[in-house]
Amino acid sequence: MPVITCIDDLKKIHERRAPRMxxxxxxxxxxxxxxxxxxxxxxxxxxxxxxxxxxxxxxxxKTQIIGTDATMPVALSPVGMTxxxxxxxxxxxARAAGKFGVPYTLSTMSICSIEDVAENTEKPxxxxxxxxxxxxxxxxxxxxxxxxxxxxxxITLDLQILGQRxxxxxxxxxxxxxLTPKSIANLATKWAWGLEMLQTKRRHFGNIVGHxxxxxxxSSLSSWTTEQxxxxxxxxxxxxxxxxxxxxxxxxxxxxxxxAKRAAELEPDAIVVSNHGGRQLDGALSSxxxxxxIVDAVGHKTDxxxxxGIRSGQDVLKALAMGAKAAHIGxxxxxxxxxxxxxxxxxALEVIQKELDISMALCGRQTIDQIDPSITLIPEDxxxxxHTT
Ligand SMILES: Cc1cc2nc3c(=O)[nH]c(=O)nc-3n(C[C@H](O)[C@H](O)[C@H](O)COP(=O)(O)O)c2cc1C
Numbered sequence: 528m529p530v531i532t533c534i535d536d537l538k539k540i541h542e543r544r545a546p547r548m549x550x551x552x553x554x555x556x557x558x559x560x561x562x563x564x565x566x567x568x569x570x571x572x573x574x575x576x577x578x579x580x581x582x583x584x585x586x587x588x589k590t591q592i593i594g595t596d597a598t599m600p601v602a603l604s605p606v607g608m609t610x611x612x613x614x615x616x617x618x619x620x621a622r623a624a625g626k627f628g629v630p631y632t633l634s635t636m637s638i639c640s641i642e643d644v645a646e647n648t649e650k651p652x653x654x655x656x657x658x659x660x661x662x663x664x665x666x667x668x669x670x671x672x673x674x675x676x677x678x679x680x681x682i683t684l685d686l687q688i689l690g691q692r693x694x695x696x697x698x699x700x701x702x703x704x705x706l707t708p709k710s711i712a713n714l715a716t717k718w719a720w721g722l723e724m725l726q727t728k729r730r731h732f733g734n735i736v737g738h739x740x741x742x743x744x745x746s747s748l749s750s751w752t753t754e755q756x757x758x759x760x761x762x763x764x765x766x767x768x769x770x771x772x773x774x775x776x777x778x779x780x781x782x783x784x785x786x787a788k789r790a791a792e793l794e795p796d797a798i799v800v801s802n803h804g805g806r807q808l809d810g811a812l813s814s815x816x817x818x819x820x821i822v823d824a825v826g827h828k829t830d831x832x833x834x835x836g837i838r839s840g841q842d843v844l845k846a847l848a849m850g851a852k853a854a855h856i857g858x859x860x861x862x863x864x865x866x867x868x869x870x871x872x873x874x875a876l877e878v879i880q881k882e883l884d885i886s887m888a889l890c891g892r893q894t895i896d897q898i899d900p901s902i903t904l905i906p907e908d909x910x911x912x913x914h915t916t
Contacts, residue, residue, distance in 0.1 A: 537863045541865030547713045600895055651678040656669065686752075690806050804834070835857075839882050
């Protein structure tokens with residue numbers, strides 16, 4: 528068993544273990560990957576204030592996320608094709624999150640279906656919705672998530688069309704992987720992944736295959752997106768989806784103050800400041816740069832969460848200090864899953880909690896509600912002075 532001390536250790540094992548097309552699918556951003564890179568590097572620009580001679584006993588990271596108790600203010604983001612990073616990936620990640628005491632979000636584009644995850648896990652999870660042109664299918668997805676007792680609906684707003692990731696096109700990304708000389712040569716080196724995959728039946732998009740009518744190609748994410756995703760999604764439709772659901776709602780993919788204001792008018796339980804992990808609009812600013820302006824504009828009306836670029840407990844701490852009520856992680860737990868299945872997701876969460884705990888203590892804070900902007904040192908020009916005209 529290797530010694531894992533940070534999320535990067537899990538990433539290295541994930542890269543060795545998973546087929547190239549799936550590791551690349553995780554580890555890439557759109558076009559030049561500028562936004563993908565800056566999501567991470569912008570956290571480095573924020574520094575923490577060391578404080579001393581503060582009683583450090585009785586520390587806790589416990590909190591509430593949209594009104595539910597959580598072990599720490601971290602949630603697992605929806606990640607398409609998680610079940611291709613590791614056999615039964617969605618079930619394993621949901622189990623690890625449930626046992627740890629943080630929310631798990633199942634993607635519409637998952638391999639394990641909503642029903643399958645519900646049957647094979649104990650805690651309720653959140654369901655992430657992509658809206659489709661076929662409104663009946665969208666309605667049925669919402670009904671299925673209700674029937675599975677999902678505790679919140681996460682509506683993703685930043686993917687009506689798919690941003691281009693060069694590697695996915697070059698690798699011929701599909702689920703299950705299409706057998707070509709290139710993919711066979713790579714799969715031959717991934718025997719542990721392959722043996723586990725042979726033992727599961729979950730190898731297709733579980734929420735789509737057998738549920739969506741008239742779909743010509745369900746193995747390719749890009750062709751499904753082009754054919755099926757609803758390009759007409761607007762705020763009016765978002766309001767209708769919220770009404771249809773009738774439970775807790777999180778609006779994901781907000782990166783602009785004006786959009787945050789529109790979203791807050793709909794009174795969701797939270798919004799997520801996100802650029803989809805740098806996978807959609809390349810050239811957009813990093814999420815952490817947009818956090819403070821959005822919190823200033825709508826933080827009094829709705830909870831503001833953040834994702835994109837979080838790789839450590841220190842990143843979580845910085846986001847909380849800048850006004851986020853919770854941080855969602857995508858790749859950080861996928862590296863764990865791809866490396867070691869459920870144990871790897873647990874390890875990723877433990878690493879982040881430990882880093883958060885130690886960093887809080889060294890900043891002189893024992894509890895989450897004591898975290899405030901005064902623990903950070905932020906460069907004066909951090910948000911930047913940008914002109915829109
Ligand atoms: C491989 C991969 C697949 C993703 N699939 C989805 C998805 O199906 N639905 C969604 O709303 N977001 C999806 N996202 C975006 C994540 O939910 C989240 O916004 C992003 O991963 C956060 O950035 P981080 O990975 O740097 O933490 C995906 C991200 C990755 C890396």
